Amino acid sequence: MKKFGVYLSLAMISLSLPACSLANSKEAGTVDAAVVNKEVEKNKSYAKKDFDFDVVPETFQVAITENGTKEIVAQPLEAKKVTDLKKEKKQISWTYPTEQIHVDIQKKANHLAIAITSSDKEDRTFNWPKLDATNYTLPIAEGKTIPNDQKDWLAYFKQNDELAMSESFSMNFFTTNQQKFATTFVMDDTFDSDLIAQTEPHLTLENAHHFIGFNPNKTLNYRLYVTDNDPVAIAKTYQMDRMERGEFKTLDEKAEKNPEIKKMAGAIQVYYWNNRILNTEDIKWNKLPDKVDEPIFKWIGELLDQYGEDGSEEYLNALAAFKNHEGYTFEKNTILTAINYTLLYPQFYNDAIFKNPDKIAQQLLDKGIDSLSEQERYTLNKHLLAGVLSDLTPELNSWGQASSTDVLKDMKASGIENAWIGLPNWANGLMNPTMVKTANDQGYLVGPYDSYQSIQENASIDWNTASFPNKDLYEQATVSKKNGDKVAGFLGKGRKLNPTLIFPDVKERFTGIVKNKIPFNSWFLDTDAAGEIYNDYSKDHLTTKNEDVAGRLQRMDYFDQQGMVVGSEGGNDFASKEMVFAHGLETPVIMWSDPDMRENKDSPYYVGSYAALDGGIPSKYNKVVPIKEEYKAIYTDPVYSLPLYKLVYNRSVITSHHWEWDSYKIKDQVGERRMTEYLYNTPPMAHLDKASWEEHKSDLSQNAKTWSPFQKAALQHEMTDFSMLTADRLVQKTQFGDKLSVIANFSDTDYEADGVKVAAQTALVLNDGKETVIKGD
Template structure:
């Protein structure tokens, strides 16, 4: 990495050392013979060979660098404080703030200035520094954002915001412009660190750090680098820092332990939906109407009082007795009800299901009581189909149109590799052929899983919040300093302490994997989002550091114990060595910020319900919606994007969108998102069932041909270059690889007019691809309804 740094446009600027220090006047009563007299300057020559000149004024903790006789303000004026014990040992400057019980030291290192802020108080303490003001910022908000300080949309978004660094930044640094240079601030201890954006325009912010009594680490550290104006220089310094810390692992290194990781290369991310165990296509509805008085149908009705839609099912049966047809709504109610029945442990009744198919006999020969949950559901399916053969198709083919057939069509269409995500493992229990087919086609297939929320035993609202050990709800949850349990997702239930979760993780995974379903991937929600906690429960006090370590431990356990390709929501870089893929870096969820998106079902902006009456893709994921202009600027408009995460981790973690915001989700943005997927090497993300596949099939397959070829070349290479080719950011260029190998290059034009690049014209909303000695201009060709 040293050789790479030395080539990067003069990354490190040779400076010498100069110091300035001031203390407060005598209005503060606490004397110290070590205090520096007011306005005293230290400007003696230091032949240290270190590349820094800096000036610090401790009283307001301002910090400046001098570069070629130009003074660059690094940290602006903060709160005025009393200063004691100002001194210098070697090249290290230090002092104390006695009333805050804080000590500070500044030390020039090889290519950065180290700032250490230490709490001398063993109780809870906090300190705010630095105060930052600049013309332009580059923040690792997800992939990365260029934020002009005077931009009104960004000001409206950031105004008054208090961002927790671990959660809101994908990597703990920021870059701020300073004249002809950039400053890179790396937060080495980002836990309990908050960025507080002011209400003043232009945009400015301060950084505060909490020192809780429960944490033994009392020192907060920053590294400050000066680079040239190119933000790529700063990104590469951070990559070098991560490597220095021993925290960087390439995809190919991960693939040495699990070659299945290579199935992610050139693979789209596809959530495949189908919550029913039987679909309307699997039922002869005319025969269904004439069999309502059969023993099996009467048995179905006997459960009506115990099922969620039992009353609705009963009403529908009465309705269709007087009809010569079955309406779509009625079919959905019946399929939903029967699907719930088939998943019940108490459904099997030999006296009702007297007819036995060969498949049923084989399953029962194992002994019903010893069957896995998967096999029990298959028993139930074959029992129903065997005893009502005129009504139900062969049970082995139930849901094929939503699962097996759809996967086969994807493969035949040219999707060689894909990541398939299921809403839960129960989806696979109902249709094991789905998992088997995916694996046989060289696809990865994973279930959604989560250990974040825990619900009151017996009142669980979703399966991942249900745990076999009922004592966890009282004895293993996170409480705040006031002894109040932290609320779970959507304020339901509580949050499980990760440090106490591993036995539950092992128990759940052992149960799922005992079904013999050949899962080869897994998705663990929340663990890489940075939403971490200090737990003040007296019996199991846990710090944020311990919380995060436990999350990484449980993900690694799932990965290693079951040889699975794992990913997580978010994908912040503390998890980069542990996961292979991440959903959320490229576009985080933001619907919660706006009432129209979140709750107003009459609004065009409403994201949609978590529900589909036919068990397919919920409208939350299938509804295409516009995005309000203020959110379009800050979350969607590619002109403000900068691939900070890819410049550091392109060859380490494969990143895509939060599942709320699939490739087709945003009206008017699809083409730009597709060319960005090439420019930044981002896998498309889709939500599919038979209906959605039919709707988007041609667009998906056309895009896959171009995107996948590029991605397979780019994915294992470092992103070595990025630049804005137009001042407004509407034309961007990325470079993957080089330095001895032919680079893969993309130049994307997000603008409304064509752009001349060298001797090639790139039309509006198109991308030029240079790879393997050839050039191609790609303009997504979309159904007009999908633009």
């Protein structure tokens, strides 16, 4: 694996003025309400009111005429039989009797209201609208502008010709860019809609909506808005629509009930890997050869045989190697992995092995192992192990601290004032509560990854998120397809859970984790905002996708009520009122289906594996890889990217990269992505352990000193404007209120206009006349 240091020069920051120049006199959350209201009030000016519409009921063709220009915005379908036709000046309705579909269209003050209703008691799919435009503006991840003939996008849609909109779209709209204006179709939700793509002779799109027979709501509502061909007009019109329907909540409003949310402003995003409480530096390896025959090491092997997924063979071979004085790095890591792994086991205590427990261990044993909380069980196991390894290890309270607590203290001392610290599992925190307390005491947010997506019938300790005390859930609370088959869980293991049926189990898990008052103050819920939702056809618990989502939002709200700052994967805006932050919008998972990236380990594009021999960061998260040229247009090329989500939710949801694609992951794009982070107000993200902290310490701490005050200022305002300053779209500008803006020059040529010069491959932050340079080369 190449060293990361080769690429650090891409992202070093050069400050022309002190970082503190970015900070406004007001702290985040105290911005003048009148200023924000003025920024929001402008939304009402974007949607055009003076337009006419024409409809051909037989083909459902819709045309819009605005300022003398007529455009077909919904292409004609195959002609159908029409009955019950009623037409007035501003309203038209009819029925397709064969399809059992009724259509009603009304001209409102600033939009066209289109209601499509199915009267079929069975599942029914109806396709509309069919779109054929020269360009599409779509909320794919943060946002994309897609020409209908761009070769890489055509290849993408040829491979992905049917996208579930609830997963692929972060917001509930799609837009066609006509010659003179844009038309935006806003939906109540996208839960049962698929985007169908045709790529010959150019890109055309069609919405296939599935009316579900057991869903009492069989009406699909569109609000068709007409705006200028401007992403700001499109996004702000959508924001207005969300606000009018009560589907918008700012971070300030969320923080009124949960003040911990204020810590999120200016925070860099860190996934911290501390999978071991007992580390290499905690073992006196020179003494191990004389100890390997002691009962504890045999016991660990027996536990691995009984409860481990991979058995004990490698572990026993490593012990044998040490006995022969041939134990090296691989053997050390194998033994450490085994010890740390078995410390998690409820079955760890064996009175024949641990004959002289210390005072704390005895007190816990006296309580009864079955009555211990998870954290108490880990405490017991650590004390038991320390009692029999006293000749090999230092004092128990120092185990693992050099690679966890000490690193977090150094982060603070190095100038990282604001950070979100995400742990790969709650067990990492329960095994090392000192680290969690330290993070909290330093003013950081700290919390575990948690998931309620899947359940396995007999989950190993590796899959504790897929394990629940209530064993009835596997049969009684899992999702069925229409044909009766169960929906498979993550990576094909187990089954998918129905969120409406497990809320008591969510509460039980949480209360068990925090029973001993471990000071978590954040919680990350896997996939809850990613749009991977289901209609459950199980006869005894029929559940619609709307109800599925309601179940997810209920648990988000529950964690918020417990004082946790809630985040989730994806960031799709059905969860925007409940979540504070989201990972995956700015850089989503890149081409999950590409075997060169996921399977072919010899490929230069292979992203890495989930395992880490040394207990640190798995290579999937810290291996630097390039992405294929044909994927850049889809995922990273600024030419096709738009800050649509930020134009809507800058004050509401803090969004960053998917954890698989942190700020350092993509080879030769570290600097470019940093420029985009400032342009879009996207927190930098890093995977850290002790070694990677030392590697990135200088870069992260210097960037944080600039980033934190910048974001605190940016969050006080709407993203009020976005513009392309050059014809090649490589110089872009965002605006946050009247005084803060960012100009990013992604080109290889210096840019100068209106007295402002931005060097090639550089971003310039302008705050009330003060300049800060972010270097990307």
